[in-house]
Amino acid sequence: MSLYRDKGVVLRSYKLGESDRIVVIMTENFGKVRAVAKGVRKTKSKIGARLEPMSHVDIQLYRGRELDTVSQVESMGSAARLHNNLEKLSQGMSMLEAVDMIAEDRQPSAHLYRMLVGGLTALMEQDSPVMLPAFYWKLLAAEGVRPQVRNCIGCNTEEGLVAFDVVGGGVQCRNCRTGVSISEPVLLLLQQVLGGMLITALAQSESSASFELAQLATQAMEHHIERRLRSVAMFNPRH
Ligand SMILES: [Zn+2]
Structure with a gap:
């Protein structure tokens, strides 16, 4: 079996048999990896403690056909601070x-790893109601589905933008409107998040606009994930 080493963030883990766990890790160079962590549930295993979701790890794995096997884990930083804040x-x-x-098994996607590390770090360091929606919008942009937020997706006007169409992927004017209505502060936040003014956007305090932005981001993310799962199922019937 070949041994390899990488950095990663633990996405989730679940029980396997009596004493093992399967961990799903977003690695920097090897994409999303599923690995067995043996014996971690039997004793007070150090490895087990380092493999909690959100943990940032330096990990050594044996490559397997379906599942890899965890050989060593070093912690690169814990997300324990987040556990005190629901x-x-x-x-x-x-x-x-x-x-x-979004990540695919063993499909190298270093940008997803980096965005996740960046997002979790920012989350630990700063309180912002815009944090999670901003993460979603940035993720969508990185996926190649950056919404259009400066011009109407129907007629291209920059004036009187009043709605956002999740399916169409952007803002709309009154005449072209098919999506949900958005207020001007939400439009501004969207433009800041996607237009290189993230720091300004993150400094926003909680408001109805930040709430609206979060709802919209969740809808856009759900829409993208659904469409993605459908296309995966279509091209890859074994999934
Ligand atoms: Zn229009």
Whole structure:
């Protein structure tokens, strides 16, 4: 069996048999990896403690046909601080979940790894109601489905943008409107998040606009994931 080493973030883990766990890890160079961590549930295993979801690890694995096997794990930083804050914990879990849905097994996607590390770090360091929606929008942009937020997706006008169409992928004017209505502060936040003014957007305090932005981001992310799962099923019937 060949041994390899990489950095990664633990996305989730589940029980296997009496004493083992399967961990799903977003690695930097080898894509999403599923691996067995043997014996971690039997004793107070150090390896087990390092393989909690959100943990950032330096990990050594044996390559297997379906599942790899965890050989060594070093912690590169714990997300323990997030565990004291229910709100942040749930935002962090949502980041993991989105990356888990998007990343493909053993498909190198260093950008997903980097975005996740960046997102979780930012989450630990800063309180912002825009954190999770901004992460979703950035993730969508990285996936090649950056929404159009400066011009109407129907007629290209920059004036009087009042709606957002999740399916169409962007903002709309009054005449072209088919999507949900958005307020001006939400439009501004969207433009900031996707237009290189993330720091300004993250400094926003909680408001109805940040709430609306989060709802919209969740809808856009769900739509993207659904479409992606459908196309995977179509091209890869064994999934
Ligand atoms: Zn229009």
